[in-house]
Amino acid sequence: MSLFPWRLPRRPSGQVVAGLDLGADAAWLVVLAGSAEQAQAVSFAQALTLPDGLVQGALVLDPVSLGQWLKTLLLEQGLTPHGLCLSVDDAWLTRQQVAMSAQLSSRDLAFQLAAELEITHATDPAQVCWTYNAVAAAAPNPSAAQVTYDLGFLAQEPVLRLKELAKAAGLRAWVVEPRTDASERVLRAQIHPSHAFLSALPGPAAVACGLCLAAWAETGLNFLPHRRWARQRRQRAWMQHLGGVVALGAVLTLGGVAWLEAMVHAHQQQLLVGPRVRERLAAAQSAQQELRAALQRAKAQGEWLNAQHLQQQHTVQWHDALRQASHKLWVSHLRQDQARWVVQGEALSATQVQQWTTQLAALPVWQRAPEVHQLQFVRSASAGGGWVWQFRIDAELKGVR
Structure with a gap:
């Protein structure tokens, strides 16, 4: 035991990562080893002959048995990876690109993308696995810049099965991403001189190799809560x-x-x-x-x-609570001055405003519960110019001086 328990542990000098690609035609396992900054060598690369009844195409039928079988295989090969990266079939996904302001905080960005998912696809974000990744920035002026995000979602069941597989194998699941993202990552890595060792890998192992590289690259659509973990x-x-x-x-x-x-x-x-x-x-x-x-x-x-x-x-x-607001209610301004908390916006009906105010008042954070101080039916200042209910809600927070 350390004499100074508050001191942070040292960053590991290296890491070993396993990538398991369960394709529709074949399954491949690749293990890469390297420093904390980049992969440096291939420790294992082999096509797998899986026991009958464990998978059907790319779908895992029995994650616990498959995880135990994978654990035995790794022990026989003398491999002890620190984590496992897995893939999902692209046919299970729905993807789109969305442009958002570069000035949004991480929480506001997640809130806006969740609203986009609910409005565009009529999908409850809490009932699916969804994630996003920055693709490209536009506009040279930082104050007016927008960032394009790749937004994707799929059913929760395949992701939960893959997490159970990693748990049964005694490994931590690091990445669950689409097969195409892994394949594209390998193509980009192969042209870099520091990844010359990848040229010795057989072609069908490219996706499994790309999954391993995700542990170092941290790009693409990762359907695990990696942002919350970080x-x-x-x-x-x-x-x-x-x-x-x-x-x-x-x-x-x-x-x-x-x-x-x-x-x-x-x-x-x-x-x-x-x-x-x-x-x-x-x-x-x-x-x-x-x-x-x-x-x-x-x-x-x-x-x-x-x-x-x-x-x-x-x-x-x-x-x-802001994130859980109805998609029929839009927040335009949010201001906090010491204990005073003010939110302004527009809604399609006054009932939506009252219901949301009641949800906010139920939170145990208020010295003075939220109240609607302004509610009027006016023409919206947006491009559409429709008639909406403009509102302002005031409250006082606890413990703010």
């Missing part, structure tokens, strides 16, 4: 680092206070009472007070951090 890793790292700094500061402060008190006591016992002794004692007491003040500041900083963490949780909750 955000959680950053939050844990930040909290661990900050906790370590605060704890170390508190230990040093307490140690300094104890040492200074011992020194003051020793001087009081050893030195004669006189002007010079009183001056030294006063200086020591002043230093002691400064250390105590530093300790109080450290405690105050800790309380502030807890308040900020609570506020962050509240922000995530009302962000999620």
Whole structure:
């Protein structure tokens, strides 16, 4: 066990990744090894003869049995990958390209893309697996720039089966992406000098190889919640680092206070009472007070951090409530000034506004629950110019100073 548990673990010097391609005609397994920055060598590449009844075309029928069979195969070959990358058939997907403003935050972008999915395809985002990937940016002016995103979705069942397969194999599922994305990634990698070792791979193994490379490239449509995993890793790292700094500061402060008190006591016992002794004692007491003040500041900083963490949780909750708003209701402006929280927008009916206000009021984040302060039936300022209900909702948040 480490003597300093708050310290972050070292970044691994290398990683080994397995790619399993379950194509309609054949199954291939490729294992690549490399540094933390890029793949460097092929450890294993072979076409698989799967037991009967485990797969039907590209669909996994028995993920647990297939995962156990794969685990046995890897042990026999002496392979210990850190993760498993898997593919889904492109025929199962629905894809489109959507242009969004480059000024959107990650949460606002996800909210807008989910609304696009619901409006364009009449699909509930919570009932399918969907993801997106930036394709290209347009417009040279950053303030007016748009980014084109590749948006894709499919049923949850195939992805859940692949995750069960990885779990039964004792591996962490890193990537679940379309076969075409993996194939295109190999084509791009083969022209780079650092990937010259890929030329020795047989052609049918290209998709499995491309799946492995996704662990380093982090591009394409990954239907696993990789963005949430990355955000959680950053939050844990930040909290661990900050906790370590605060704890170390508190230990040093307490140690300094104890040492200074011992020194003051020793001087009081050893030195004669006189002007010079009183001056030294006063200086020591002043230093002691400064250390105590530093300790109080450290405690105050800790309380502030807890308040900020609570506020962050509240922000995530009302962000999620915005995401769950009806597609018949559009938010145009959102403003937070200290505790005051104001949202403005347009809706097709006043009932939608009242229902959404009731959903917001149910959140445990308000000092004063949301109220509709403006609701009028006017012509919309958008290009369509239809008649809509414009609204403004005001509220006060808890714990904001």
